Amino acid sequence: MLMNIVAPYNTGRRFAGLLPEGEDLIASVIRMCIQHSVRMGVFSIIGAVRSATFGIFDQRQKVYVTRTVEGSFDILTCTGNVSPKDGKPFVHAKIILGDEKGNLTGGHLFSETLVFYAEFDLLEMIMEPYERTYDERTGLFLWPYA
Amino acid sequence: MLMNIVAPYNTGRRFAGLLPEGEDLIASVIRMCIQHSVRMGVFSIIGAVRSATFGIFDQRQKVYVTRTVEGSFDILTCTGNVSPKDGKPFVHAKIILGDEKGNLTGGHLFSETLVFYAEFDLLEMIMEPYERTYDERTGLFLWPYA
Amino acid sequence: MLMNIVAPYNTGRRFAGLLPEGEDLIASVIRMCIQHSVRMGVFSIIGAVRSATFGIFDQRQKVYVTRTVEGSFDILTCTGNVSPKDGKPFVHAKIILGDEKGNLTGGHLFSETLVFYAEFDLLEMIMEPYERTYDERTGLFLWPYA
Numbered sequence: 001m002l003m004n005i006v007a008p009y010n011t012g013r014r015f016a017g018l019l020p021e022g023e024d025l026i027a028s029v030i031r032m033c034i035q036h037s038v039r040m041g042v043f044s045i046i047g048a049v050r051s052a053t054f055g056i057f058d059q060r061q062k063v064y065v066t067r068t069v070e071g072s073f074d075i076l077t078c079t080g081n082v083s084p085k086d087g088k089p090f091v092h093a094k095i096i097l098g099d100e101k102g103n104l105t106g107g108h109l110f111s112e113t114l115v116f117y118a119e120f121d122l123l124e125m126i127m128e129p130y131e132r133t134y135d136e137r138t139g140l141f142l143w144p145y146a
Numbered sequence: 147m148l149m150n151i152v153a154p155y156n157t158g159r160r161f162a163g164l165l166p167e168g169e170d171l172i173a174s175v176i177r178m179c180i181q182h183s184v185r186m187g188v189f190s191i192i193g194a195v196r197s198a199t200f201g202i203f204d205q206r207q208k209v210y211v212t213r214t215v216e217g218s219f220d221i222l223t224c225t226g227n228v229s230p231k232d233g234k235p236f237v238h239a240k241i242i243l244g245d246e247k248g249n250l251t252g253g254h255l256f257s258e259t260l261v262f263y264a265e266f267d268l269l270e271m272i273m274e275p276y277e278r279t280y281d282e283r284t285g286l287f288l289w290p291y292a
Numbered sequence: 293m294l295m296n297i298v299a300p301y302n303t304g305r306r307f308a309g310l311l312p313e314g315e316d317l318i319a320s321v322i323r324m325c326i327q328h329s330v331r332m333g334v335f336s337i338i339g340a341v342r343s344a345t346f347g348i349f350d351q352r353q354k355v356y357v358t359r360t361v362e363g364s365f366d367i368l369t370c371t372g373n374v375s376p377k378d379g380k381p382f383v384h385a386k387i388i389l390g391d392e393k394g395n396l397t398g399g400h401l402f403s404e405t406l407v408f409y410a411e412f413d414l415l416e417m418i419m420e421p422y423e424r425t426y427d428e429r430t431g432l433f434l435w436p437y438a
């Protein structure tokens with residue numbers, strides 16, 4: 001059995017605010033992290049998008065099956081983290097959207113996802129960064145197992 | 147391009163507990179914030195409701211399309227924040243509900259939404275409060291853009 | 293009217309990492325809490341599962357209606373807390389899953405739910421623990437009302 005990794009971390013700075021309207025959600029989070037030198041963090045966002053791209057990981061084929069939607073969608077949750085991949089800030093997030101009929105959809109968040117408005121809360125994690133590394137078993141770039 | 151706003155904030159008090167059964171979720175969060183003089187905060191709630199009202203923002207008509215549901219619904223997520231509007235605590239939250247058939251629904255949370263049980267976790271944000279202000283482009287009361 | 297309970301708490305340690313692949317999600321969180329002597333906490337998880345069991349509480353019959361699913365599902369949210377029940381760490385969590393067609397399902401999380409990968413963020417709460425106690429009105433083991 002593989003061990004899980006459990007690292008304690010210290011709470012760094014916290015940031016709250018609005019992501020820029022009409023821009024890509026992931027790109028905006030990354031830009032903010034670069035501007036403020038945040039290497040690792042966790043965040044939560046609520047708001048709305050004009051369009052979104054997201055997918056679910058097919059665990060057998062080891063590929064994301066993606067979809068793109070356009071229209072009026074509220075962001076009901078967008079939960080994710082930032083950690084380095086190839087030395088640069090990388091966002092891993094999931095999003096759930098609601099439409100006017102009361103239907104929900106969502107998945108692993110991709111670009112391009114255009115913000116209508118987005119209120120974020122980001123916590124910087126102070127720790128030895130988890131560098132994302134390719135994991136053969138899952139086919140994903142994961143934090144390292146012990 | 148509009149700039150996003152990114153304010154660092156300090157972590158204030160944290161509160162956890164149960165919201166009162168049979169009462170409106172938003173009213174209960176506001177009452178708690180007034181009792182404890184919380185001006186800004188973020189919160190997360192899980193539990194169940196007896197009934198709920200929620201909506202999705204129609205970005206063209208600039209109006210919320212709302213729905214009300216009654217019955218046995220678990221609160222799978224309820225993520226939101228508190229910040230002043232017209233000088234009073236205002237709750238902005240999204241909710242996702244699940245029913246017995248495994249179907250999910252949800253949206254922007256409105257009153258009246260009656261709690262069956264609700265476990266909350268609230269973090270006070272120490273910062274110059276973001277006063278909600280009408281934003282012409284979106285038609286929403288948002289935190290101010292720079 | 294029953295009063296809500298609102299206890300302030302102090303922020304304890306924070307932990308982030310991966311839950312072990314192929315193991316039950318709830319059991320893994322409990323094992324981690326025992327290993328690190330975490331008595332109360334709140335957590336958030338994103339990732340994917342191979343299979344999951346979850347339910348919605350039927351408020352009239354006072355019983356959970358449960359479902360089990362198998363296949364490729366991303367964990368879009370998994371929000372919960374840890375607090376003692378009969379003196380042992382007990383996990384109360386809700387989960388939302390997405391499938392390849394863009395459909396979402398979820399509910400109150402049960403075992404057995406097998407992790408494909410799961411990135412967690414856990415905050416220890418420093419406070420007099422809320423012992424879960426049977427509540428006659430709801431039929432649930434809740435934190436105590438005042």
